[in-house]
Amino acid sequence: xxxxxxxxxxxxxxxxxxxxxxxxxxxxxxxxxxxxxxxxxxxxxxxxxxxxxxxxxxxxxxxxxxxxxxxxxxxxxxxxxxxxxxxxxxxxxxxxxxxxxxxxxxxxxxxxxxxxxxxxxxxxxxxxxxxxxxxxxxxxxxxxxxxxxxxxxxxxxxxxxxxxxxxxxxxxxxxxxxxxxxxxxx
Amino acid sequence: xxxxxxxxxxxxxxxxxxxxxxxxxxxxxxxxxxxxxxxxxxxxxxxxxxxxxxxxxxxxxxxxxxxxxxxxxxxxxxxxxxxxxxxxxxxxxxxxxxxxxxxxxxxxxxxxxxxxxxxxxxxxxxxxxxxxxxxxxxxxxxxxxxxxxxxxxxxxxxxxxxxxxxxxxxxxxxxxxxxxxxxxxx
DNA sequence: ACAGTTTCTGACCGATCGGTCAGTTATCGT
DNA sequence: ACGATAACTGACCGATCGGTCAGAAACTGT
Numbered sequence: 552x553x554x555x556x557x558x559x560x561x562x563x564x565x566x567x568x569x570x571x572x573x574x575x576x577x578x579x580x581x582x583x584x585x586x587x588x589x590x591x592x593x594x595x596x597x598x599x600x601x602x603x604x605x606x607x608x609x610x611x612x613x614x615x616x617x618x619x620x621x622x623x624x625x626x627x628x629x630x631x632x633x634x635x636x637x638x639x640x641x642x643x644x645x646x647x648x649x650x651x652x653x654x655x656x657x658x659x660x661x662x663x664x665x666x667x668x669x670x671x672x673x674x675x676x677x678x679x680x681x682x683x684x685x686x687x688x689x690x691x692x693x694x695x696x697x698x699x700x701x702x703x704x705x706x707x708x709x710x711x712x713x714x715x716x717x718x719x720x721x722x723x724x725x726x727x728x729x730x731x732x733x734x735x736x737x
Numbered sequence: 738x739x740x741x742x743x744x745x746x747x748x749x750x751x752x753x754x755x756x757x758x759x760x761x762x763x764x765x766x767x768x769x770x771x772x773x774x775x776x777x778x779x780x781x782x783x784x785x786x787x788x789x790x791x792x793x794x795x796x797x798x799x800x801x802x803x804x805x806x807x808x809x810x811x812x813x814x815x816x817x818x819x820x821x822x823x824x825x826x827x828x829x830x831x832x833x834x835x836x837x838x839x840x841x842x843x844x845x846x847x848x849x850x851x852x853x854x855x856x857x858x859x860x861x862x863x864x865x866x867x868x869x870x871x872x873x874x875x876x877x878x879x880x881x882x883x884x885x886x887x888x889x890x891x892x893x894x895x896x897x898x899x900x901x902x903x904x905x906x907x908x909x910x911x912x913x914x915x916x917x918x919x920x921x922x923x
Numbered sequence: 924a925c926a927g928t929t930t931c932t933g934a935c936c937g938a939t940c941g942g943t944c945a946g947t948t949a950t951c952g953t
Numbered sequence: 954a955c956g957a958t959a960a961c962t963g964a965c966c967g968a969t970c971g972g973t974c975a976g977a978a979a980c981t982g983t
Contacts, residue, residue, distance in 0.1 A: 555930080570843045574759035577971065588971085590931050598971065652886060653839040656893045657756045685899050686907045692887030693879070693911055700838060700882020701875055707842045713871050721872045725879055728914065741960080763941065774941085776961050784941065 556594045559584055564605040568646035569707060572602060572654055603663040609640075609647035610663060613670050616640060620677060627731075630678075634730065638722050641698055642715060649703040652696055671695070678730060694729040698722060742780045745770055750791040754832035755893060758788060758840055789849040795826075795833035796849060799856050802826060806863060813917075816864075820916065824908050827884055828901060835889040838882055857881070864916060880915040884908060 562583045566575040577598055581588045595601040616636050623629045641648055651667050658664045674695075679687045701722075705713065748769045752761040763784055767774045781787040802822050809815045827834055837853050844850045860881075865873045887908075891899065 571757055571759055571840065573757055574843055576969075578969085587932050589933075589973090592972065593929095593931065596972095654757065656889075657760055685903060686910075689887055689899075689904070689907050690911060692890050693883030693915075695883075696886020696890070697879030697881075697883025697915075700886065701878030703842075704878050704882070713875075717871060718875070721875050724872075725876060725915070729879075729883075729911070762939075764939085772960095773962050775943090775963075778942065779959095779961065782942095 555584070555586070555590075559586075559591060559594055559601065560605050563601050564646050564650070567602060567605060568650040568653075568703075572650070572658060577601075599661055602658075602661060606647045606650065606663055606667065609644035610667050610670065612644065613640060613667075617670060617673050617677070621673075630731070631727065634726050635723055638698075638719055638726065641702060641722070642719060645699075645702045645706060648699045649706075652699040653703075690729050694726050697729075698726060741770070741772070741776075745772075745777060745780055745787065746791050749787050750832050750836070753788060753791060753840075754836040754889075758836070758844060763787075785847055788844075788847060792833045792836065792849055792853070795830035796853050796856065798830065799826060799853075799860075803856060803859050803863070807859075816917070817913070820912050821909055824884075824905055824912065827888060827908070828905060831885075831888045831892060834885045835892075838885040839889075876915050880912050883915075884912060 559580065563575070563580050566580060566583070570579075577588045577591050580601075581591045584591070591601070595604060616633070619636075620629070620633050651664065655664055655668065675688075675691055678691060702718075705718070745766065749761070749766050752766060752769070756765075763774045763777050766787075767777045770777070777787070781790060802819070805822075806815070806819050837850065841850055841854065861874075861877055864877060888904075891904070
């Protein structure tokens with residue numbers, strides 16, 4: 552069972568993430584939902600509102616994860632546990648993450664995107680409290696953008712549909728390497 | 738010294754990469770160039786043609802690098818040398834790469850994008866000729882998308898402008914790790 | 924059966940899109 | 954000085970955009 556509003560949210564999210572927010576018309580969304588454009592605007596007062604509704608759950612979920620993270624002791628185990636939770640988050644909200652990573656800079660006027668940006672900053676600050684070297688920042692950027700791109704490629708391209716459990720395990724390993732590099736110097 | 742056509746190419750590339758192709762109007766490009774929309778269409782016969790002209794040099798450059806790569810013996814030294822050249826390519830053509838990574842899937846009808854896609858496949862095939870495990874593909878995706886995202890973030894966000902040489906060195910190291918993981922098993 | 928509410932639709936609006944075209948301005952070879 | 958050509962512009966076109974609105978259609982409780 553699903554409501555019309557939920558269907559629209561799902562369809563819009565998928566289109567926004569793949570074709571782009573600007574390139575996706577309300578008519579197109581209505582067409583995919585089997586409705587008229589007017590009906591879409593009945594459930595959501597504007598295109599912006601539809602975007603906000605589409606990404607809101609992901610932002611809330613990430614906020615919750617970060618709340619937990621910051622409340623725990625700053626140990627290696629906590630950090631490793633977080634990486635697992637973060638990978639689960641990426642797998643559960645791949646379209647939203649992809650939308651944010653790819654089109655975030657061009658959606659500056661949408662309030663909900665600012666919240667998402669703030670969450671990323673929070674995330675980065677946790678990993679690099681004092682020792683924020685250039686390499687740390689670069690590793691963080693590669694990990695975040697790389698994971699998002701790779702998952703998006705898996706989704707959009709044909710790319711044999713890897714079982715979620717395998718994707719999860721491998722991605723946790725890769726992010727672990729990137730965010731906790733073997734200290735070779737110092 | 739620079740011609741009007743070159744200016745338009747540069748401006749369009751920057752706008753397409755940051756604001757998105759669909760979200761960038763010819764009027765906007767003309768405005769940034771201090772011209773009228775008609776003048777833009779005088780130098781480039783269509784918006785598509787402008788996009789093609791903007792990304793063509795990067796695609797040609799990548800093609801050249803791949804030609805060289807495939808002509809050399811398949812040694813570790815060749816592979817390491819290639820990573821250096823590839824990082825230089827990323828640094829020299831960051832907007833183009835970012836445009837392709839972020840909006841490639843939504844620009845399917847533009848011929849030049851297909852050529853770029855083919856180049857990425859060529860690249861992937863070089864790294865994983867026979868032993869294309871799922872993890873290999875994922876590492877390749879993370880490396881490619883991660884490098885592109887990180888460089889784009891450096892450009893668009895404030896992010897203290899790291900000297901090119903430092904960015905280059907660190908990025909070569911990161912890609913080296915991702916594309917030639919320490920074999921822990923087997 | 925009927926009133927009330929939710930859901931949905933077509934017609935319409937102003938704005939903006941990419942693109943065309945006739946004509947003006949600037950540049951240049953001779 | 955002048956004709957040819959390159960560069961540029963404003964007016965205009967059909968199409969599509971996001972959004973409004975009055976009303977039809979469907980579903981609800983009584």
